[in-house]
Amino acid sequence: MATLDEVAAFIAxxxxxxxxxxxxxxxxxxxLTHDVGVDELRPGGTVSGPVLMGVxxxxxxxxxxxxxxxxxxxxxxxxxxxxxRKPDGDKPIVAECKLIKVxxxxxxxxxxxxxxxxxxxxxxxxxxxxxxPRRG
Amino acid sequence: MATLDEVAAFIAxxxxxxxxxxxxxxxxxxxLTHDVGVDELRPGGTVSGPVLMGVxxxxxxxxxxxxxxxxxxxxxxxxxxxxxRKPDGDKPIVAECKLIKVxxxxxxxxxxxxxxxxxxxxxxxxxxxxxxPRRG
Amino acid sequence: MATLDEVAAFIAxxxxxxxxxxxxxxxxxxxLTHDVGVDELRPGGTVSGPVLMGVxxxxxxxxxxxxxxxxxxxxxxxxxxxxxRKPDGDKPIVAECKLIKVxxxxxxxxxxxxxxxxxxxxxxxxxxxxxxPRRG
Amino acid sequence: MATLDEVAAFIAxxxxxxxxxxxxxxxxxxxLTHDVGVDELRPGGTVSGPVLMGVxxxxxxxxxxxxxxxxxxxxxxxxxxxxxRKPDGDKPIVAECKLIKVxxxxxxxxxxxxxxxxxxxxxxxxxxxxxxPRRG
Numbered sequence: 001m002a003t004l005d006e007v008a009a010f011i012a013x014x015x016x017x018x019x020x021x022x023x024x025x026x027x028x029x030x031x032l033t034h035d036v037g038v039d040e041l042r043p044g045g046t047v048s049g050p051v052l053m054g055v056x057x058x059x060x061x062x063x064x065x066x067x068x069x070x071x072x073x074x075x076x077x078x079x080x081x082x083x084x085r086k087p088d089g090d091k092p093i094v095a096e097c098k099l100i101k102v103x104x105x106x107x108x109x110x111x112x113x114x115x116x117x118x119x120x121x122x123x124x125x126x127x128x129x130x131x132x133p134r135r136g
Numbered sequence: 137m138a139t140l141d142e143v144a145a146f147i148a149x150x151x152x153x154x155x156x157x158x159x160x161x162x163x164x165x166x167x168l169t170h171d172v173g174v175d176e177l178r179p180g181g182t183v184s185g186p187v188l189m190g191v192x193x194x195x196x197x198x199x200x201x202x203x204x205x206x207x208x209x210x211x212x213x214x215x216x217x218x219x220x221r222k223p224d225g226d227k228p229i230v231a232e233c234k235l236i237k238v239x240x241x242x243x244x245x246x247x248x249x250x251x252x253x254x255x256x257x258x259x260x261x262x263x264x265x266x267x268x269p270r271r272g
Numbered sequence: 273m274a275t276l277d278e279v280a281a282f283i284a285x286x287x288x289x290x291x292x293x294x295x296x297x298x299x300x301x302x303x304l305t306h307d308v309g310v311d312e313l314r315p316g317g318t319v320s321g322p323v324l325m326g327v328x329x330x331x332x333x334x335x336x337x338x339x340x341x342x343x344x345x346x347x348x349x350x351x352x353x354x355x356x357r358k359p360d361g362d363k364p365i366v367a368e369c370k371l372i373k374v375x376x377x378x379x380x381x382x383x384x385x386x387x388x389x390x391x392x393x394x395x396x397x398x399x400x401x402x403x404x405p406r407r408g
Numbered sequence: 409m410a411t412l413d414e415v416a417a418f419i420a421x422x423x424x425x426x427x428x429x430x431x432x433x434x435x436x437x438x439x440l441t442h443d444v445g446v447d448e449l450r451p452g453g454t455v456s457g458p459v460l461m462g463v464x465x466x467x468x469x470x471x472x473x474x475x476x477x478x479x480x481x482x483x484x485x486x487x488x489x490x491x492x493r494k495p496d497g498d499k500p501i502v503a504e505c506k507l508i509k510v511x512x513x514x515x516x517x518x519x520x521x522x523x524x525x526x527x528x529x530x531x532x533x534x535x536x537x538x539x540x541p542r543r544g
Contacts, residue, residue: 014451043422049484050462057457076457077378078400080216080352080488082244082262084237100248100260101220105377106349106402108218108260110246112236124236124244126218126262128350130378150315179286185348186326193321212321213514214536216352216488241513242485242538264486266514352488354516354534356509372520372532373492380490380532382518384508396508396516398490398534 001026007065011058014072020058020095025066029098032059033116036092045089047115047122052093053081056111056125059097064107064129067099073132074107080126087122088115105131137162143201147194150208156194156231161202165234168195169252172228181225183251183258188229189217192247192261195233200243200265203235209268210243216262223258224251241267273298279337283330286344292330292367297338301370304331305388308364317361319387319394324365325353328383328397331369336379336401339371345404346379352398359394360387377403409434415473419466422480428466428503433474437506440467441524444500453497455523455530460501461489464519464533467505472515472537475507481540482515488534495530496523513539 002010007030008022023031034040034055042048057076064074087093094116099109111125138146143166144158159167170176170191178184193212200210223229230252235245247261274282279302280294295303306312306327314320329348336346359365366388371381383397410418415438416430431439442448442463450456465484472482495501502524507517519533 017447039425043480048462049465049487050458053461053487054456054458072451076491078350078488078490079457079461080262080486082237082264082486083484084244100257101218108220110260121236124246124262126216126260128218153311175289179344184326185329185351186322189325189351190320190322208315212355214352214354214486215321215325216350218350219348352534354509354536356516372529373490380492382532393508396518396534398488398532400490 001067002065002069006070007062010065010070011062015058018058020055022062025062028063028067028102029096030059030063030066032062032095034093034095036089041089047087047089047093049083052087052113052123053079053125055093055095056081056113056127059095059111060109060127060129063097063099063109067102071131074129076127077130078128082124084124085120085122088118091115091117107131137203138201138205142206143198146201146206147198151194154194156191158198161198164199164203164238165232166195166199166202168198168231170229170231172225177225183223183225183229185219188223188249188259189215189261191229191231192217192249192263195231195247196245196263196265199233199235199245203238207267210265212263213266214264218260219258220260221256221258224254227251227253243267273339274337274341278342279334282337282342283334287330290330292327294334297334300335300339301368302331302335302338304334304367306365306367308361313361319359319361319365321353321355324359324385324395325351325397327365327367328353328385328399331367331383332381332399332401335369335371335381339374343403346401348399349402350400354396356396357392357394360390363387363389379403409475410473410477414478415470418473418478419470423466426466428463430470433470436471436475436510437504438467438471438474440470440503442501442503444497449497455495455497455501457491460495460521460531461487461533463501463503464489464521464535467503467519468517468535468537471505471507471517475510479539482537484535485538486536490532491530492532493528493530496526499523499525515539
């Protein structure tokens with residue numbers, strides 16, 4: 001297991017360009033926020049789909065580190081996203097991730113994405129990560 | 137909205153061959169069980185994947201009726217299933233469905249499937265249903 | 273690699289209850305048919321979704337055997353199905369599977385499902401199978 | 409239906425920040441490229457997953473315009489991506505999209521993504537778009 005500080009430091013080093021901020025990690029989950037600015041918007045003033053998918057992907061990655069310790073070779077194998085409601089263009093995105101299976105070679109988790117302060121999710125993601133073989 | 141009795145009667149009439157039993161419906165969700173016998177097993181003594189997918193599909197359908205009233209023309213448009221753990225071959229399947237979006241033309245929900253009495257899900261499903269156009 | 277006869281014999285032994293018939297296997301794919309009778313129909317005279325998902329699942333399994341030799345421990349890890357058109361209730365289902373990645377631990381493939389003799393697919397499936405660790 | 413020039417002009421106006429270049433559109437499909445530079449890379453020198461998902465999303469959108477005419481209100485409702493192989497960090501991404509259903513309210517399509525010049529796909533996407541109601 002890795003602490004919030006360890007995971008945040010790892011993400012900052014490995015993904016210096018990400019705007020994701022890790023708020024909490026542990027207990028098989030993680031919560032992140034991602035600011036929304038002009039780069040994240042698409043016509044109509046809503047947050048673009050790939051931004052939402054990217055935040056969900058990082059949230060899963062963070063939750064895995066929290067559960068298994070820093071695991072840089074974990075790699076996304078699949079993601080399914082359902083877009084549910086239009087995100088607000090002037091609110092950060094909040095991602096709440098919960099792992100639903102942590103196996104030896106595969107991890108499955110789900111992520112609910114919100115516009116900060118709104119109760120209903122803007123998108124829902126289920127994703128799988130493959131883990132590197134462990135050395136005995 | 138439809139009550140448990142109304143939904144159970146509808147399912148019994150429309151799908152006389154299903155083994156699904158509706159335990160509860162309402163509040164944007166539903167809980168069902170499905171017995172497991174020799175017809176549901178595959179080699180290794182575990183419940184076959186299509187049985188799990190079928191129970192999840194009915195659970196979504198039941199939850200939609202509970203939320204919108206009996207809506208026979210609702211039709212599945214997509215399902216994504218992740219198989220997580222081997223179901224026990226000698227325990228009924230329990231499906232817990234929660235709708236995450238009820239729109240005008242699409243409903244999205246998720247279903248966690250369990251071997252009865254076990255805390256960890258055997259499969260997770262996200263599905264979408266399309267709704268018939270409503271008459272003014 | 274396994275031949276059509278080897279795969280058909282394996283499926284008949286392991287899944288005696290399946291109605292799937294393997295028409296061809298090899299070159300990273302497989303073609304199957306599945307008869308449609310009263311057990312496969314749902315209200316409206318169309319083929320039920322779980323039947324389509326089940327046929328797709330077997331088609332992926334068959335294609336894997338054709339590619340890697342008989343691999344009984346291959347297990348479905350995920351399936352995503354999109355239902356596209358109503359299948360005819362009086363025509364067999366035809367499944368055409370093509371593997372798109374054969375890795376060391378995961379196989380990904382897609383399946384197009386048809387009502388026999390019709391040019392447009394009734395459903396499309398993408399699925400992943402995990403492979404057992406190989407012995408040196 | 410819209411021509412390549414019409415679709416390219418629409419994309420350039422609506423999504424001035426995208427690096428996607430439309431190579432062809434029509435016959436129910438589209439082909440795009442997307443340059444890869446330092447912004448698209450993640451540790452290990454490979455193209456990041458959200459970039460691939462974003463290109464696939466635009467490819468579906470372009471194919472829909474080619475099929476139905478410019479339809480700005482078409483909106484992504486779901487995407488399932490399977491990551492298959494590591495993309496080369498020094499080659500553009502090529503996306504080949506094929507629509508598999510064009511309905512009244514939903515369009516379903518698939519996209520194969522390649523590193524330019526390589527025969528095997530790096531990722532596979534199935535996505536659905538909802539269409540705005542048409543005026544009589």
